[in-house]
Amino acid sequence: MSRIDWRSxxxxxxxxxxxxxxxxxxxxxxxxxxxxERRSSGPGPKVDIANIGERLRAxxxxxxxxxxxxxxxxxxxxxxxxxQFAFELDWTCEGQRRVGERMVLRREPSESVVETNxxxxxxxxxxxxEIGVPVPQTYWLDETGEELGRPSIVYGFVDGxxxxxxxxxxxxxxxxxxxxxxxxxxGPQFIDILxxxxxxxxxxxxxxxxxxPRVGTTQDIDWQLNWWSRVWQEDLLEQVPLMTLAxxxxxxxxKPLDHLSLVHADYRTGNYLFDEHxxxxxxxxxxxxxxxxxxxxxxxxLLMPAFETVAEDGSRLSSSLFARDEFLAAYxxxxxxxxxxxxxxxxxxxxxxxxxxxxxxxxxRAAHGAKSHQDVILGWxxxxxxxxxxxxxxSLEQAMR
Amino acid sequence: xxPGIDLRLRTMMKALADVVMPSIDPGNRMAQEQAAVILGxxxxxxxxxxxxxxxxxxxxxxxxxxxxxxxxxPGLSLxxxxxxxxxxxSALAGRWDVTLTELRRASAELREAICGAVExxxxxxxxxxxxxxxxLVLDQSREQLGRERAYVAGTKWDGFPxxxxxxxxSLQGSRNGVT
Numbered sequence: 169m170s171r172i173d174w175r176s177x178x179x180x181x182x183x184x185x186x187x188x189x190x191x192x193x194x195x196x197x198x199x200x201x202x203x204x205e206r207r208s209s210g211p212g213p214k215v216d217i218a219n220i221g222e223r224l225r226a227x228x229x230x231x232x233x234x235x236x237x238x239x240x241x242x243x244x245x246x247x248x249x250x251x252q253f254a255f256e257l258d259w260t261c262e263g264q265r266r267v268g269e270r271m272v273l274r275r276e277p278s279e280s281v282v283e284t285n286x287x288x289x290x291x292x293x294x295x296x297x298e299i300g301v302p303v304p305q306t307y308w309l310d311e312t313g314e315e316l317g318r319p320s321i322v323y324g325f326v327d328g329x330x331x332x333x334x335x336x337x338x339x340x341x342x343x344x345x346x347x348x349x350x351x352x353x354x355g356p357q358f359i360d361i362l363x364x365x366x367x368x369x370x371x372x373x374x375x376x377x378x379x380x381p382r383v384g385t386t387q388d389i390d391w392q393l394n395w396w397s398r399v400w401q402e403d404l405l406e407q408v409p410l411m412t413l414a415x416x417x418x419x420x421x422x423k424p425l426d427h428l429s430l431v432h433a434d435y436r437t438g439n440y441l442f443d444e445h446x447x448x449x450x451x452x453x454x455x456x457x458x459x460x461x462x463x464x465x466x467x468x469x470l471l472m473p474a475f476e477t478v479a480e481d482g483s484r485l486s487s488s489l490f491a492r493d494e495f496l497a498a499y500x501x502x503x504x505x506x507x508x509x510x511x512x513x514x515x516x517x518x519x520x521x522x523x524x525x526x527x528x529x530x531x532x533r534a535a536h537g538a539k540s541h542q543d544v545i546l547g548w549x550x551x552x553x554x555x556x557x558x559x560x561x562x563s564l565e566q567a568m569r
Numbered sequence: 570x571x572p573g574i575d576l577r578l579r580t581m582m583k584a585l586a587d588v589v590m591p592s593i594d595p596g597n598r599m600a601q602e603q604a605a606v607i608l609g610x611x612x613x614x615x616x617x618x619x620x621x622x623x624x625x626x627x628x629x630x631x632x633x634x635x636x637x638x639x640x641x642x643p644g645l646s647l648x649x650x651x652x653x654x655x656x657x658x659s660a661l662a663g664r665w666d667v668t669l670t671e672l673r674r675a676s677a678e679l680r681e682a683i684c685g686a687v688e689x690x691x692x693x694x695x696x697x698x699x700x701x702x703x704x705l706v707l708d709q710s711r712e713q714l715g716r717e718r719a720y721v722a723g724t725k726w727d728g729f730p731x732x733x734x735x736x737x738x739s740l741q742g743s744r745n746g747v748t
Contacts, residue, residue: 405677406680409635409687410707413706476728542599544603547610551724554727
C-alpha cells in the first residue's frame with residue numbers, strides 16, 4: 169500500500185499516530201477517531217425512510233410517557249453536511265397533549281464535508297437558547313447512534329425562510345440578496361445575536377462536551393490548528409503545498425487568547441431563518457462547528473469575500489448585509505469587545521485555510537468513499553474550494569509582506 | 570470514433586433536462602437540487618474533457634519545476650522522497666502514452682514529497698531558507714490556482730473575475746504549458 173492509500177484504509181497504528189501528533193479537545197478526538205475507524209466499512213447506507221421511522225418511534229417511545237404517533241416523516245433539503253428529516257409528533261409533554269408538533273431529526277451521514285459531534289451541537293443549541301439567542305427547542309440526543317443508526321439530535325421545527333422568496337442563491341445559502349429595507353431590519357439583529365454569543369459566560373451552562381481554553385494562553389488556537397490539521401491529513405485526496413505553508417504560518421504567528429468567547433464558526437447569512445413579513449430572525453442554525461476561543465474567527469468568516477453580495481449602488485456587502493467597516497463599528501458597540509485588526513488578519517488566513525480543507529479535503533473524501541446522501545453536491549464544492557484557496561493565497565501574500 | 574464523449578454527454582444532458590427533471594416530484598427539493606447539480610456537472614465535464622490530458626501534464630510539470638526549484642535552495646536538506654518522486658514525475662511528464670490515472674498518481678506522490686519539504690524548511694529554522702521556500706510555493710500556487718480556478722469556473726463560485734482565465738488560456742499561460 170502506498171503512503172497515500174493509507175487514508176482510505178486507516179490502521180490502528182496510523183490512527184494512533186494522528187491522535188498523538190494532533191492533540192485536540194476530547195470530544196473532537198472521539199468524533200474524528202470514530203470517523204477513521206469506520207472509513208473502511210464501505211459506502212454509506214442509502215437513506216431508508218421506513219427504517220428511520222421505525223428507529224425514531226422506538227427512540228421516542230423510550231423517552232416519552234404515553235402514546236406517540238409520528239406523521240409526515242420526510243427528508244429536508246438544505247445543507248450538505250447532515251441528513252435532516254421533518255416530522256410531526258403527537259405526544260404528551262409534561263402532562264399536556266400536543267398534536268402534530270413539528271420537529272426535525274438531524275442525523276450524521278457516514279462522512280460529510282465536516283465531521284462533528286452531536287453532543288457538542290446539542291449543548292450549544294440549548295445554551296444559545298438559555299442566553300436568549302433564537303434557536304430551535306432541543307429535545308433529545310442519541311450521542312452514539314446506537315438507537316437511531318447514526319448519532320442524531322431531535323429539535324423543534326422553526327418557521328422562517330433562509331432567503332427572500334423572490335431571490336436566488338447557491339447551494340448552502342451563499343449569495344442571498346436582501347434589499348435595503350430588509351438589510352435595515354435584519355442587520356442589527358444579526359449583530360446583536362453575535363454580540364450575545366461572543367459575550368456569554370460558559371460557567372453557568374452544561375457544556376460538558378467542551379474543553380474550555382485558558383485566557384492568556386494559545387490553548388484555543390492550538391486546539392483549532394490541531395483539529396483542522398488532523399482533518400486535512402485524514403481526509404485529503406492530494407496534498408497542496410500552499411495548505412502546508414499556511415499551516416506553518418498559522419502555527420508561527422498565533423497569539424494568546426485575549427477574551428474567551430463562544431465561537432459559532434459558521435455565522436453568516438444563509439445560516440439563520442427569518443420571518444419574511446416581520447423580518448425577525450427566528451433561528452440561528454448550524455452550530456455543529458462551535459467551540460470556545462477567539463471571536464475574531466467569527467468576524468473573519470462572516471467578512472469573507474465568498475459571502476459578499478453587491479448592493480444597489482455597486483458596493484460590496486459582507487454577509488449580504490453590511491459594508492465591512494460599518495459592521496466592525498456596530499459589532500464593537502454591541503458587544504463592548506474591541507476588534508483587533510492584527511487578529512482579524514490572522515483569523516482571515518485561518519478561516520480561508522479551514523474552509524479550503526473542508527471543501528478540497530473532507531468533501532471529496534466523503535464523495536470518494538460514497539459516504540454521504542449529498543455526494544454530488546460535495547463534488548460541486550470544488551469550485552468553492554479553489555475560490556477559498558485563491559483567497560488563502562492572497563491573504564498569505566499580504567500577511568507575509 | 571463516434572459518438573464522441575462530448576456528444577454522449579450532450580445527449581445525456583438533454584434527456585435529463587427534457588424528460589427526467591420535469592418528472593421529479595416538485596415537493597422533493599433535494600432530488601431537484603441534485604438533478605440541477607448533475608446537469609451543471611455534466612456541462613462542466615464537456616468544458617473540461619478536451620483539456621483533460623493537457624491539464625494533467627501541465628499540472629505535473631509545474632510540480633516538477635517546483636521540486637527542482639526547492640532542490641536548488643541553498644542549505645535546505647530535502648527528504649529523500651522529493652528526489653525519487655521528482656525523477657518519476659519528470660520521466661512521466663515527457664510522455665504522451667500515459668493514462669490520466671498514472672499522471673495523477675505521480676502528481677500525488679510529488680505533492681506529498683513537496684509538502685514534506687515545506688515542513689522540513691519550517692523546522693530547520695533558518696529564516697532565509699523559510700523565506701525562499703515560501704516565495705517558491707506562493708509563486709507556484711498563483712500559477713497552479715489560475716489553472717484550477719479556470720477548470721472549475723463552471724460552478725460559478727469563483728470570486729476573482731479580473732483574473733479568471735479560460736481553461737486554454739490558463740494552460741497556455743503556464744510556464745510549463747508548452748509540451
